[in-house]
Amino acid sequence: MNQDGYELVIGLEVHVELNTKNKMFCNCSTDYFGQPANTHICPVCLGLPGALPIINHEAIQSCMKIGLALNCTVAENSRFERKNYFYPDLPKGFQISQYRWPLCTGGWLEVSDMNGQANKIRINRVHQEEDTGKLTHSNRNSLVDYNRSGIPLVEIVTEPDFHDVESVRDYAKKLQQIFRSLGVSNADMEKGDMRLEANVSVRPVGSQELPDYRVELKNINSFRFMVAAIEYERSRQIAALEKGEELTQETRGWNEEKKETYLQRGKEEAHDYRYFPEPDLPELQVASQVVQIKKEMPELPEAKIRRYKQDLSLPQSAAQVLASDSNLSKVFETALEISAGKLTALTVANKLINSQNGASLLPEKVVQDLLTSKEGLIEDNNEISKLAQEAIKENAQVAEIYRKGKLTAIQSLIGVVMRKSQGKADAAKVKETLEKLLNSES
């Protein structure tokens, strides 16, 4: 079957759990990981009758940071709404979310596609909502733990601007880096801190129109599976279109054993959430806080990469690796500062990139190691030879002891050369040179 002639059209929805101290609408602690079930709950996050939610400002600020990092505009007026549906993970019968008045709208993020080409992905919205409880299915029952219920959750929705899985991969990676540099979430996909949903359809290459259907890939917990599911959908949908079949709006999941997607919900069963404004929560008017929040925001990976390239003359690849991990870039910048010009940015960068655990190294140690080790500099044979000759001349007695057979005496001569070179000489080369000199003069 010829699969050419079609292109993917993908829009993404990413959910990220914020790492605030308190839950979204109550004062329960969010520190529930590894704790016994139903120990971090109160009348609000249990949805008991009469309980009233109160907005967590820290979460709103984090949501704005994410929005601003994605070049969005913060709304002058923003509101929460009730998204109604019945499922035991939500004890209230609705989720407090945002619909018509999201906090941040209209942004973009640049990603690389499969040809390495940079494309702007438009961000439709970044809105605030709450997470649900966790269900465990056992036999004929479902066990419910509400510790996660009400954890602040931010949803980021793109326009259908992705046309290959590489762009999707790059987008997810960049978002994760942004969350981590902002310090708003650990964004650990394995732990479910960050979750992806994809709306996937295909169209003939060259067509600018959006297909009249889309398949929603949902409840896929691993990034690898999501990529596999998108690739599977591409083939399945093209095959269906080639056969003249009509594709419809539906929700599909991923079966890892069979390596295929499967129908979860058809069009007829599509949810009807009946959103309406949450009457218990007053409107947010926080656009005036943007100036202050921008001041508090750290430098983001993209800006860091630019600075490393322009100001420190690092190659793109090194700049990218360093900037992608805020701990690593911190070690890099501190080490560079401590080295006070004795080391080039590239030397420090290479050392960290080539270390397995660069991000956890002590900057002082990195500098010290570099200054005393091979990468530290003086490898020039003539210079080392000059210093070695000086050392032998100034320590004739020690040289004599070596020549008489006490070979360990060379250590003290190596020490002299290292001191003369201020620790910058290559120790192995120094030893070799001293041996040559001492043996030839005997």
Added chain:
Amino acid sequence: MRQPKSDLQNSQNIEHVAKLANLPLSNAELAIYSEQLDKIIDYINQLNQVDTKGVEPTFSVREITNVFQTGEQNQSLTATEALQNAPVHKDNFFVTKGIFED
């Protein structure tokens, strides 16, 4: 004004709404609620005749904005307290009828 709907449309609507509200209704009940819902919709349609162009909707009667948590942390309920009204619970969990990942 709303176009009058056929009985069939009405019963489909009421079934849909009942499903969304998670209410299992018998055929007799569907008929009763269908009639009642019709009356409610007529009433709303009557309200809809008022010209509200340019009038801001009221979502809350209290005109306040930006009300936030104080930041303190509350003592959460204990699992025992939280579970005391649950019809079924096991270990620390609430137990519901099997809900399988669809």
